Amino acid sequence: MHIIETGNVAAALGVQLAGVQVVAAYPITPQTPLTEKLSELIEAGEMDARYVPVESEHSALAVCIGASSAGARAFTATSANGLLYMHEQVHWAAGARLPIVMCVANRAVGAPWNIWNDHQDSISQRDTGWIQIYSCDHQQIIDDTLKAFRVAETTSIPVMVCYDGYLLSHTYMPFAVPEQEMVARFLPPFHPSYALDPDAPANLNTVTLPEIRMDVHGEMAHGYMEIRYLLQEDLRNAVQVVEETDAAFQELFGRGGVPLVEPYRCDDAEYVVVAMGSLTYQLWDVIDALRTEGHKVGVLGVRLYRPFPDAAVAAALQGARGVFVMEKALSYGYEGALCSDLKSALYDHLPDKSRAPFVKGLVAGIGGREIKTVDLTDALRSGLAGSIPGPGWIGIRL
């Protein structure tokens, strides 16, 4: 069935179809219509789940942590400062290896207050041990939300599905809603390897020493460092799980095929623009225009940000003479985090480093500053001519 709805509703329908059992959320713009929709579905009896209207985002994720530890499929959603307020819990959920799914309707962080879109909120959570997927349109939002649960439950690692506030969360677009019976084939009920149970008592997340330690049966148990190493190893292996999950989804629903990166006109491109989220598809128009002027350009959308698909990114950029990374977030004091990650990937994977492309970081759309297609085109045209005027912040007026 195809419908025309907002990105937030696309996410809510994904959560409903996923058979989530516990939803906990605290209102924050632009996430609110998503959780309003879920509370409506639950109150109307159209979704068999518990909705917990918590008093803060910190508690929203706490409820999910408790529920997931007790074996329930749990979901929350937030934006901006709400995500930052959760930060301790974001780390905790990953460390505890809980397959929670969270939607992030991306929004700029304060100060000063700003409710509009950029990626600073979720990018600043990149080191927490979560899987991060960036959806570029409404179809991807609903599909990614469903895939997120399967990836999370396969890896025992929580997943963030990130989509642009307002640009996607509040705009209406047509998309296909998967049939429930098909979803059941894709996503079986959640059966955790351990859930809190008085018949099989365990002390979860207890104090763990720097060194390995013997248990009461004489077996050696992991120290903190081993537990954290396994999280890293499983996250790196999650790249493959994301690919496999996408393949399984594609087989059932006929959509997908770009789980890690989405190249557009990159095959013969001398210059590639890299972006995440809805900006990716806006850049398709820019690239089409520049192609008519004779520039050999392409776009690479990064769909999976953590674990970083470094091999796929480097492979897609192999042969390019130049790369422009266009970001809605910064590691303040240096450059965009994606730009740094991409340079690392090139350094690790390019066989001939003397032929590595130049990489230029560009900043766009901070705090919802409108990214005009004409500005993007002008900036890239200058970049292709060898110089981008100003600080590389597209559209800035100082």
Add this chain to the structure above:
Amino acid sequence: MTARTTILSLPREEYVHPGNRACTGCGLGIAYRIGLKALGPDTIVIVPPSCLTVLQGLFPVASTKLPSLNVTFASTAAAATGVLEALKAQGREHTKVVAWAGDGGTADIGIQSLSGACERGDDFLFLCYDNEGYMNTGVQRSGTTPQGAITANTPLKGKMQQKKDVAAIMTAHGIDYVATASAAYPLDLYDKIRKAISLKGVKYIHIHTPCPPGWGYDTRYTVKIGELAVETGYWDLYEVEKGEFRLTGASAGTLKKGTRKPVKEYLQAQSRFRIMSPEQATDVQARVDAKWSTYASGEGC
């Protein structure tokens, strides 16, 4: 009212292993052992960082026979809600959900999530063991440290402010059951926990928990110090059931008798009050007297 539990009718089953990591003379050790007997085996315990985290053992060894979920400091009540909602979603409502937090995890960093759970009416028991300070981190002041107490960050003058009355705050939430208890009166605590778990919504029990290293007394006197707090009227045992206030156990006896030991006997037995002046001690006595005159007039808390 059901018959009071006695030392003979207390369940023999132990849920806390001996040889755990509690300090010698730990008041929490008494309260936790008795509390888990009252809760029984079909229970999940939620624990924020606190002395109890240490008592429960270091991975992969656990000193508690019940399943236990360690959570972040501010999130105890919300995590309890999460476990509760999962149990409901799975048809496992028979399992009891119980949060055990220290005074910091309850009165200070934990009060927001606790207040939220009360307002929502989530069905679990929250127990605060009040050793009146951040003992696990080396005895710093908390919201429930009493006025005049020397702590690691009130080292010279003692704490200037009054103790936060968490039980009164919880009563103001209009929940069905709020009680105070003491580690020195384990049977009174046992009966209160039994009653609490028979009721719906958030139930709250605030346990006065003497702490030898934090309060400054010899480890063998934990029960004695707890008793002195109650016998002097400095700490009271009561319950507020559906809004009805009632002194219980030794405190009910004190009210009937009409006399109390002088508060200075309690204060002088602990080195944390060593710099308290006679005038300050007189002030404390006056406040205790005023509180008890409201009890005598039947006004309650």
